[in-house]
Every structure is written in structure tokens, then in C-alpha cells.
Amino acid sequence: xxxxxxINKIKFSNIIKQKERELKDPKRTFTSKKxxxxxxxxxxLTGDRPTGPLHLGHYVGSLENRVRFQNEYDCFFIIADxxxxxxxxxxxxxxxxYIKEVVLDYLSVGISPEKxxxxxxxxxxxxxxxxxxxxxxxxxxRLQRNPTVKEEVKAAKISEMSYGFLGYPISQAADILxxxxxxxxVGEDQLAHVEQTRExxxxxxxxxxxxxxxxxxxxxxxxxxxxxxxxxxxKSRGNAIFLSDSPETVRRKINTAITDPxxxxxxxxxxxxxxxxxxxxxxxxxxxxxxxxxDCKKGKIGCVTCKKRLAEVINRFLEPIREKxxxxxxxxxxxxxxxxxxxxxxxxxxxxxIKLVREAMHFDYKRLLQD
Ligand code: TRP
Numbered sequence: 001x002x003x004x005x006x007i008n009k010i011k012f013s014n015i016i017k018q019k020e021r022e023l024k025d026p027k028r029t030f031t032s033k034k035x036x037x038x039x040x041x042x043x044x045l046t047g048d049r050p051t052g053p054l055h056l057g058h059y060v061g062s063l064e065n066r067v068r069f070q071n072e073y074d075c076f077f078i079i080a081d082x083x084x085x086x087x088x089x090x091x092x093x094x095x096x097x098y099i100k101e102v103v104l105d106y107l108s109v110g111i112s113p114e115k116x117x118x119x120x121x122x123x124x125x126x127x128x129x130x131x132x133x134x135x136x137x138x139x140x141x142r143l144q145r146n147p148t149v150k151e152e153v154k155a156a157k158i159s160e161m162s163y164g165f166l167g168y169p170i171s172q173a174a175d176i177l178x179x180x181x182x183x184x185x186v187g188e189d190q191l192a193h194v195e196q197t198r199e200x201x202x203x204x205x206x207x208x209x210x211x212x213x214x215x216x217x218x219x220x221x222x223x224x225x226x227x228x229x230x231x232x233x234x235k236s237r238g239n240a241i242f243l244s245d246s247p248e249t250v251r252r253k254i255n256t257a258i259t260d261p262x263x264x265x266x267x268x269x270x271x272x273x274x275x276x277x278x279x280x281x282x283x284x285x286x287x288x289x290x291x292x293x294x295d296c297k298k299g300k301i302g303c304v305t306c307k308k309r310l311a312e313v314i315n316r317f318l319e320p321i322r323e324k325x326x327x328x329x330x331x332x333x334x335x336x337x338x339x340x341x342x343x344x345x346x347x348x349x350x351x352x353x354i355k356l357v358r359e360a361m362h363f364d365y366k367r368l369l370q371d
Contacts, residue, residue, distance in 0.1 A: 042182040045215075052235035053101045053102075059109065067109060071115065073182075073183065080175065087152060107324065108325040113342070117346055130173075130178055133204075134173055137200055138199075149192075181215050194217035211357055221283075260303075269298065277303070277307055
């Protein structure tokens with residue numbers, strides 16, 4: 001593959017060495033069903049909703065960690081089409097196109113289909129089955145306390161929430177536990193769902209015996225990247241820089257972004273700590289960040305110049321991703337093969353999980369149905 005080198009050149013020099021020590025040895029001792037000891041790779045599961053292209057917030061929150069850990073972990077990446085129904089119920093006609101966009105985003109940032117498994121949520125019936133069981137183990141009050149769901153309901157301006165919207169964290173727990181995942185690389189907003197998943201896993205294990213590991217969340221080096229308007233970066237708010245944006249689009253978006261409101265003239269003393277453009281310099285421009293901070297505080301660099309420099313850095317960062325995207329875009333056969341193999345590999349694991357679950361719950365009806 002001619003573009004392999006391009007992606008290899010991306011160096012994430014300032015990745016926080018968060019949890020480095022405990023992640024160093026992902027090999028765990030695993031007791032197989034037959035009682036033997038197997039060395040197995042630990043598993044990652046994480047994913048995205050196919051409601052649009054992925055953006056820089058996804059990158060620093062989760063994608064970067066996925067690429068980073070795909071050698072050491074057995075990785076499952078879910079394209080969560082059920083979740084589209086929570087707040088985009090009338091836009092399902094677009095889902096197929098967005099699924100393809102998400103796959104392209106994954107491949108473009110360096111997720112390798114040879115190492116990792118990419119699959120579509122609704123094609124895995126075991127996830128729906130697990131959701132049913134788990135829904136009996138969570139109270140209504142617990143769901144109503146979920147801060148991420150509350151935020152999303154507010155953002156989508158939904159006055160009356162559906163049962164499925166309120167309950168989607170249970171379905172997300174089913175995603176994670178269907179492959180018995182150990183590590184969940186996510187943006188900060190998803191930690192509430194990981195916590196819910198841990199509670200469900202504990203409850204199940206307590207009631208029926210130990211079937212599930214208790215998964216851990218892993219937040220990226222920038223837990224919550226702000227949008228260009230200073231609010232949460234989100235596909236629907238129009239404040240995001242997409243991984244697939246062209247250089248011109250990146251320049252235009254950064255140019256119109258809000259900066260420190262107290263600065264009117266380039267020589268006014270700036271406050272980088274409250275400027276969202278500076279948050280991007282911190283995330284994507286570590287080598288110039290200190291100088292820009294000092295110059296801004298002293299009124300030695302104006303917002304226009306500061307934005308120009310940022311646009312250059314972001315465009316340089318996105319270039320290898322764009323290059324890979326150009327390579328994969330249009331390769332329909334390859335994308336089909338990736339999803340086909342991904343679904344198949346995932347089902348192998350989820351079927352095994354359901355078997356363990358049904359046995360544990362005395363729902364295998366051996367005496368009733370077998371000779
Ligand atoms: N809720 C996640 C998002 O909106 C997507 C998602 C679905 C997910 N299932 C998951 C993330 C399981 C982590 C684990 O981005």
C-alpha cells in the first residue's frame with residue numbers, strides 16, 4: 001500500500017503517558033471454559049454514531065488511542081447505527097452514507113482492518129438480546145441521572161424523550177459487554193456510559209456468576225476539545241473541523257472562529273486561557289504553543305496571525321489523513337470486505353458471550369430442549 005508511509009510519519013510526540021504503566025502489559029491470564037489457562041490479548045471496544053463525518057474532537061478524544069493500541073489489544077470498533085435513532089429518527093435515509101464516511105475516517109487515521117475489527121451494531125443480534133437482559137438490571141432513576149443523556153436531550157431540543165433514547169446507555173453497555181471488552185477509549189462525555197456499563201457488569205456477575213470483565217474508560221490526551229464557537233465540538237452544532245475538511249475549509253472555519261472577546265486590536269493584551277483558538281494550539285501545536293501564549297499575553301501577536309498559524313498546523317496535521325482518504329475513497333469492494341469480515345468476526349465473539357450469558361442465567365433450557 002503506497003500510503004502506508006504517510007501515516008507512519010505521524011508522530012504524536014506529546015501524547016500524555018496516561019496510564020502507561022498499567023497498559024504496558026495488556027496480556028492477561030484468562031481462564032477458558034475448559035478450565036485451562038490461556039494467554040489472551042485484552043480487548044478494546046469503542047465506536048461512533050454514523051450521523052456525520054468524524055472531527056478533530058473524535059481524533060484527540062479517542063481515535064488517536066485506538067491507532068496507538070491496535071497492536072497490543074484485540075480491537076473492536078462499532079458503528080452504532082441504533083444510536084442514530086435516539087435523536088435522528090427522521091434522518092435514517094442518510095445512515096448508510098455516513099457509515100461509509102465513518103469507515104473512511106477510520107481507515108484514513110490509520111486504523112488497520114488487518115489488525116482491528118470494524119462492524120455495524122444493528123447487524124449483531126446478540127447486542128439487542130443483551131440489551132433486553134440488561135434493561136431489567138437498571139432502574140429508571142439511574143437512567144434519568146445520566147448527565148450525557150441529559151446534555152444530548154437539551155442539545156437536540158427534544159421535549160419528550162423516547163424510551164429508547166433514555167435507555168440507550170444500556171444498549172451501549174451491551175455493545176461493550178457483547179465482546180467482553182476491557183478497555184474503552186472515549187472522549188470525556190462517554191465516561192458516564194462506561195460507568196453505567198461497569199455497574200451493569202457488576203450486577204450481572206453478582207446475580208449470575210462472573211461472565212463479564214469490568215471495563216475501564218480511557219480518555220485521550222484532550223478529554224474535551226472545544227468547538228470553534230467555544231461550545232462543545234459537535235457535528236450538529238456546525239462548530240467542528242472534520243478530518244475530511246479541505247485546506248480552504250479549515251482556513252475559513254478557523255478564520256471565523258471566536259477568540260478572546262476582550263481583544264479588539266492586535267496589540268491588546270490577550271488571555272490565552274479563555275481563548276478557544278489557543279486550546280487548539282495546545283492540542284495540535286505543542287512546539288510553538290509557549291511562544292504563542294507569551295506573545296498573546298503581551299499583545300505581540302494578533303488573532304489574525306495566530307489563526308493563520310493554527311490553520312497551517314492543522315492542515316499539515318490533516319494532510320496525511322487526507323492522502324489516505326483519497327486512496328480509500330471509491331474502493332467500494334475493500335469497504336464491503338472490511339465490514340463483512342468485521343461483522344463476522346464480531347459475531348463469533350458475541351455468540352460465545354450469549355452462550356455464557358444464557359447458561360449463567362439458566363436460560364439455556366438444556367433439559368427441556370435437548371435429549
Ligand atoms: N455513544 C458513542 C458516541 O456517541 C458511540 C458508541 C456506541 C460507543 N457504542 C459505544 C462508544 C461503545 C464506546 C463504546 O460517540
